[in-house]
Amino acid sequence: MGEKVLMKGNEAIAEAAIRAGCMHYFGYPITPQTEVAAYMSKRMPKVGGVFLQAESEIAAINMVIGVAATGKRVMTSSSSPGISLKGEGISYLAGCDLPAVVVNVQRGGPGLGGIQPSQADYWQTTRGGGHGDYHNIVLAPASVQEMASLTVRGFDLADKYRMVVMILADGTMGQMMEPVEIDNIEPLKVEKPWALTGTGMKRKPNIVNSLYLKPNELEKTNFDRYKKYTKIAETEALAEEYLMEDAEICVTAFGITSRVAKNAIKEARAQGIKVGMIRPITLWPFPKSTYMKHADQCKAFISVEMNMGQMIEDVQLAIECKKPVTLCNRTGGMIPKPEEILAKIKEVGGVK
Amino acid sequence: MAVVFSKPHSLTDKSLHYCPGCTHGIIHRLVAEVIDELEIEGDTIGVASVGCSVMAYDYFNVDFVQAAHGRAPAVATGVKRSDPSKIVFTYQGDGDLAAIGTAETVHAAARRENITIIFINNAIYGMTGGQMAPTTLPGMVTQTSPYGRDVEAVGFPIKICELLSNIEGATYLERVTVNNVANVKKAKRAIKKAFQNQVEGKGFSLIEVVSTCPTNWGLSPQKSLEFIETDMLPAYPLGVYKDITGEEK
Structure with a gap:
């Protein structure tokens, strides 16, 4: 049994990510999810991880791409307007088949909207959010406990299927406090032979890329990716x-x-x-x-x-x-x- | 018989897709020679950008990630922060680095990110067919400045080395060119220093290489090299714009 502690939803996500083996987090301040970044800035140096406040949401998601390409667990978080900015990077993650966890603590929109809780990014998130043919796995927590447990599950699913998992929460979920238990977590071990680790002069270069100038090749990668999506639809719906x-x-x-x-x-x-x-x-x-x-x-x-x-x-x-x-x-x-x-x-x- | 000249090991055998007279080929080779000489091939990870060099991952014998337009310094930051023992470089053009990616460039420099940036400035967007770049010279005709770049209407060229020299975090900034043998040699020395700095953990190095685009400049390869001398270098003077490596003990 793990300890039971009182936490904000945003903090629960951050702590769960660290326990799941995420040692890299890149963020940018935006209400109502800033506690994720604040928590990470405090905890990451203590556990030998990396917290970096990026110059923009765009930079943050691209730093995520960099870490994901090296095969390590990585996360970013934001709220609705910031997620729109991350849309480009999320599409690239999909096109490169890179695993990552992206948290959206939603607020009202469109535009700058408001800072109160909302679920108006349902379409954006479930339909991909960026350009091109792709899906994200989308997990919707309904308690602080689930903010933690679904974050852990998210990292496992991301690694298992080499894709983006989005945690779709809202301002209420992020801000409210509830008792939460974060058990000792055993992260799923997934081999990543595709990761960029340097060739060591021992293998051919690994290339992480989403560019296919020949349309038949791009079509094939999309067909293959959708076969994976079909399998996920059959086995992972909850x-x-x-x-x-x-x-x-x-x-x-x-x-x-x-x-x-x-x-x-x-x-x-x-x-x-x-x-x-x-x-x-x-x-x-x-x-x-x-x-x-x-x-x-x-x-x-x-x-x-x-x-x-x-x-x-x-x-x-x-x-x-x-x-x-x-x-x-x-x-x-x-x-x-x-x-x-x-x-x-x-x-x-x-x-x- | 002794081999006196060969292709660097860190270049692949793939034929380059660049136009005749384009200087990308020379610069690729210089980067590869430096990787060979520093014996860092097995530890190097490249970040390709969007533009003519988008397929750089096909030409270098090292691990590579292809970044979105302008985002290479952010992607390189992620790679480097993931494993600081790796040598991480980006290879970016002027549209990529000095227009859509200005923020990523400035902030990677501000953080003194321990990476190496090879910045190709040929004053034009090559891949998309010759549009006005942030570095396009005043009066220069391009597809999107058909009457010549009117600085009153569209602004002035951005000079990246001068701009970044004001950033406290930047470690080493040098502008070079490759229009003759002497300059190619100087360019190689600068590129080597930029990689060596990273090996020694000295931080952010950017080498701006004033380059050609014969196809979109509408000039022959020979005339393009002359154009560098007559038009590009007066606007983009060569030299070291910042070097704090000597100050650090």
Whole structure:
């Protein structure tokens, strides 16, 4: 058993990364994720790691590329506007098949937006975010404990599949404090024969590159990468089901909204309404089969989101539009209240 | 029979794709000779940029990563911070280093990042077909300055060695050229010192090589070498712009 300590979500991510063997972190200040950088600046020198505050988000993600190319575990973090700046680098990481963990503690947008929590980067993150054909694995924590455990899992998945894993949190997750247990972690050991370590005059040079001037070669690398994505979609999708056994109405939400939704569901159950929740933990791959399993049983779905309705489209696709999916949302940094979600459950359930 | 001249070991056998009269070939060779002479081939990691030298990874016999446009100094920072025992160099053109990558260049220098930058200044974007670069001379005709660079409208050339000489963190800055045998020899000495500095942990070294682009300058190879003398060097004077290696004990 590990120790249980009270931590902010942002700090939990940082500590978990270090325990997972990430000895290099590059960041840039932006609310509401700056605690990750602050924590790293304190801890990294103590554990023999590298913390560097970059001149920009763009430089930070490119420093990540440099470390990832040498085969070591590396992370950067930011919040929405900063993640947009990292988009170029994330695309290059994908094109070079490099593993890295990128944390987005979301705030309201578009533009400079606000500093309050948001889930408006769902599309950006699950669809890649930068240019070109690629995906990131996207993990959505709903507690400080998951901020830690999914970060550790993220490093393992990144190494296993040689790709970017994004932790999609929000300002609430980053700022709130909860007890968290970080057990002794055994990082997955993955051989990296492709890494740049110097030839030592003993092997041919390793080249990390995303340039293919011959279109048939670029097409082949994209086809191959999508074979990998198909395998990931089949094996790595994760979701939590809450009171779904007899549910007639399915609420679906990720991250902080799932916590609020749980309260609304408890109240609805107390009032005799058969409602449950599917909480996707991987947003890409989207846990389609979990939704499909309940598509016949449920008469309606409600997608609770802190944006203008983004995940709702994945829910509709997952259930092949068999049942109506209603949006229950706040945006711009506003968090839905349990009463608002309860009212939507009653409305959809035809309960007065 | 004794071999008196051969291809450096740290160059591959691949034919260069550069245009006739382009000086990339000479500079690649100088870098490779230095890597051979310092016996660092097995420990060297290169960072290629975007531009004509984008495929430098095909020509050097060392591990390589290809960076996004302008980002090579940041990528090199990551590589070097990951393993400081490796010798890390970037090879960048003027569009890459002095326009889109200005911030990465200045801040790598400010951090005294222990890396070596080979900066090719031929006053034009070569790969995309000859557009105006940050280093394009006033009045110079390019595809995107068809009436000549009008400094009133689009600004003045950026002089990287002069600019970086004001950065406290920069260790060694020298501008060289390769338009004749004597200058090629001087360029090699500068490049060697820039790598030697890194081996000795002395920090940020940048060698600016005033170069040609016969294709996009619309000049023959011979005329291009003359153009360096008559037009480029008055704007970009050769010399050491900063060297603090002697001051450090």
